[in-house]
Amino acid sequence: MQRKNDPGERVAAMLRIRRFEEQCILLSKDGQFPGHYHVYIGQEATAVAACAELGTDDFVFSNWRNHGHLLARGAAPDRMMAEILGKAGGYARGKSGTLHMAVRELGVPATSALVGGSLPLATGAALACKRQGRGVVVAFFGDAALEEGACYEAMILASLWKLPILFVCENNSIPPAQRQRGQYTSSTLPAAQLVDVPQALQIRTEAVDGADADALAECFDRLVAEVRSEGTPRFVEVRCTRWPGNFPLWPELPCGQWQLDWAFGQSPDRADLATWLEQSDPLLLYLRKIVAAGGLTREQVQALDERARAEMAGAVRFALDSPFPAPEEAYQHVRAEQGATL
Amino acid sequence: METTFIEIMRQALDEEMTRDASVYLIGEDVAAGGAFGVSRGLVDKHGPLRVRNTPISEAAITGLATGAALCGLRPVLEIMFIDFATLAMDCLVNQSAKYRYMSGGQLSVPMVVRTQAGAAGGAAAQHSQSLESWFIHVPGLVVVAPSSPVEAYGLFKSSLRLDDPVLFIEHKRLYAMKEHLPADAAAIPLGRARVAREGSDVTVIAYSAMVRTALEAAQQLAQEGVSVEVIDLRTLAPLDIETLVRSVTKTRRVVIAHEAVECGGVGAEVAARLGAAAFDELDAPIMRVGCPFAPIPFAPELEQALLPGREQIVRAVRELTS
Ligand SMILES: Cc1ncc(C[n+]2csc(CCOP(=O)(O)OP(=O)(O)O)c2C)c(N)n1
Ligand SMILES: [Mg+2]
Numbered sequence: 001m002q003r004k005n006d007p008g009e010r011v012a013a014m015l016r017i018r019r020f021e022e023q024c025i026l027l028s029k030d031g032q033f034p035g036h037y038h039v040y041i042g043q044e045a046t047a048v049a050a051c052a053e054l055g056t057d058d059f060v061f062s063n064w065r066n067h068g069h070l071l072a073r074g075a076a077p078d079r080m081m082a083e084i085l086g087k088a089g090g091y092a093r094g095k096s097g098t099l100h101m102a103v104r105e106l107g108v109p110a111t112s113a114l115v116g117g118s119l120p121l122a123t124g125a126a127l128a129c130k131r132q133g134r135g136v137v138v139a140f141f142g143d144a145a146l147e148e149g150a151c152y153e154a155m156i157l158a159s160l161w162k163l164p165i166l167f168v169c170e171n172n173s174i175p176p177a178q179r180q181r182g183q184y185t186s187s188t189l190p191a192a193q194l195v196d197v198p199q200a201l202q203i204r205t206e207a208v209d210g211a212d213a214d215a216l217a218e219c220f221d222r223l224v225a226e227v228r229s230e231g232t233p234r235f236v237e238v239r240c241t242r243w244p245g246n247f248p249l250w251p252e253l254p255c256g257q258w259q260l261d262w263a264f265g266q267s268p269d270r271a272d273l274a275t276w277l278e279q280s281d282p283l284l285l286y287l288r289k290i291v292a293a294g295g296l297t298r299e300q301v302q303a304l305d306e307r308a309r310a311e312m313a314g315a316v317r318f319a320l321d322s323p324f325p326a327p328e329e330a331y332q333h334v335r336a337e338q339g340a341t342l
Numbered sequence: 343m344e345t346t347f348i349e350i351m352r353q354a355l356d357e358e359m360t361r362d363a364s365v366y367l368i369g370e371d372v373a374a375g376g377a378f379g380v381s382r383g384l385v386d387k388h389g390p391l392r393v394r395n396t397p398i399s400e401a402a403i404t405g406l407a408t409g410a411a412l413c414g415l416r417p418v419l420e421i422m423f424i425d426f427a428t429l430a431m432d433c434l435v436n437q438s439a440k441y442r443y444m445s446g447g448q449l450s451v452p453m454v455v456r457t458q459a460g461a462a463g464g465a466a467a468q469h470s471q472s473l474e475s476w477f478i479h480v481p482g483l484v485v486v487a488p489s490s491p492v493e494a495y496g497l498f499k500s501s502l503r504l505d506d507p508v509l510f511i512e513h514k515r516l517y518a519m520k521e522h523l524p525a526d527a528a529a530i531p532l533g534r535a536r537v538a539r540e541g542s543d544v545t546v547i548a549y550s551a552m553v554r555t556a557l558e559a560a561q562q563l564a565q566e567g568v569s570v571e572v573i574d575l576r577t578l579a580p581l582d583i584e585t586l587v588r589s590v591t592k593t594r595r596v597v598i599a600h601e602a603v604e605c606g607g608v609g610a611e612v613a614a615r616l617g618a619a620a621f622d623e624l625d626a627p628i629m630r631v632g633c634p635f636a637p638i639p640f641a642p643e644l645e646q647a648l649l650p651g652r653e654q655i656v657r658a659v660r661e662l663t664s
Contacts, residue, residue: 124413131366150402332447
């Protein structure tokens, strides 16, 4: 897990997620794994800021867009990639794939691929934390979760029982101009702002710009500390703008892999990507800012990027080399040790 | 001294909560006793933090119990009526049942969902159903349906100690049933059926309240010279096929009886499994007794017209032996 407020570590953590996701897209295009999947490109700063505040007693709950959450929490990219490829080297030996990846020892007990499905679970984990006197919960979910009834029911419980949980709504469908403005109308929820909803349930809320890594770090530092000290829920809406590669049904790399030069003068050929980078890419915007401020040199960033690329290339090799699980493993882990307890 | 199903269940809950501090009761009105008073008084002994009333939010409280189970607690969730399990279905089917598997065995969901089912007079179509067969269809769920207070005591203890989600189905009509709980009553292993009455001519397989009915039918048939073996399944998932095959090898004739709608019921699965495992042992087609294909009506006359009982079992057995 990263050290807080260290620009180098923050950049490294974001770069690792981005380079991991790019490899994931390449492996999919190469036919190395079946099924649909979701990448976290453009949202890296959120998981990185949130997980920087967490310790070993804390829990993270995630959804189908979980790769960034897991990497930021300290999961090993090689085992993650092996899981995505359905290999025996994966965290669940190929049983979860991308959609349900969980790592028990890192306090990531469940990734639910049901919209809103993890919120009640995360609330239950917060009850367990409260009763056991240690830990808080961070629940990541998308904006569509607020359209599901279970989401309200969970927030009612968290508010009523004063449970230590931070609800992190990653709203990735915001046009850039509206990210910082107070008011907007969501296309699918008849509320002026998503944060109005939990507020009505007496949960303190705020909204933060998901492209601003510093704002995110400040926000999560404060909110997680509040949840920890007061033991009550908070709700944060992280406003992001969707990365153009995420518009197609299956993610694509517009103009190939992300280039460091794009942060320093050069521009990709595609206009939509260029605009997104300039206005909405949390990684690029943070790099520019921190290099301009002298927090990191361009060479240092270059070195971090090379390290991230090498690490993810290694993860890909590990995953490709990892054997497939034996067919009889499909029958294992349906229930507690069959025969022993039943 | 004889005590009721409700009192014996309360005793089992109390003992388990005393034994294991991670056990929590969660549900609508559980602090007041729940819908039928099973948990009445437990809040006074174990406190409102361990006997927790929830909002009327079946989806979320099932998720809450599942999340708490994933993170170190051992919740006992009460879903007031099995009819309302529909609202908890997403969590039970897609989440609680699956985390052990999806995580490759890293995780477990040790929780018991207590609920009650069945028709007991005038509860009508939304509070009288027997929906257990939906749940035996889901890998990862254990389904238990006790047939008496003493059975419930022992089966509940095993259910609570199991590291898997268990749907524990109590029958309304059994709540007032009284039995003597032996001082040495212990946990009853799950996944094993019980021969409730030995016989040699026909095997009647039942569970939950229908076991009593089957025993009454067996009593009546004994007077006609027909010897009926009654088997109490106890656990519907996993099914103990060996015990059934052993009985069928002896009697060569089978009736499966349950209160649930016959179509797509547990009996269909039992029949198919027996047909495959013991076809050569059978001298006659497997018979099923279940509710006709209609919702449970309110009027007692109509309810009685639908609900399968002793008469239906007797008739089925006679058909097999005539
Ligand atoms: C209960 C349920 N309904 C529908 C789906 C199909 N589905 C998967 S992702 C998705 C949209 C989710 O949008 P959002 O929550 O904003 O997350 P994002 O993918 O934008 O991060 C839908 C409808 C699902 N997984 N679960
Ligand atoms: Mg979204």
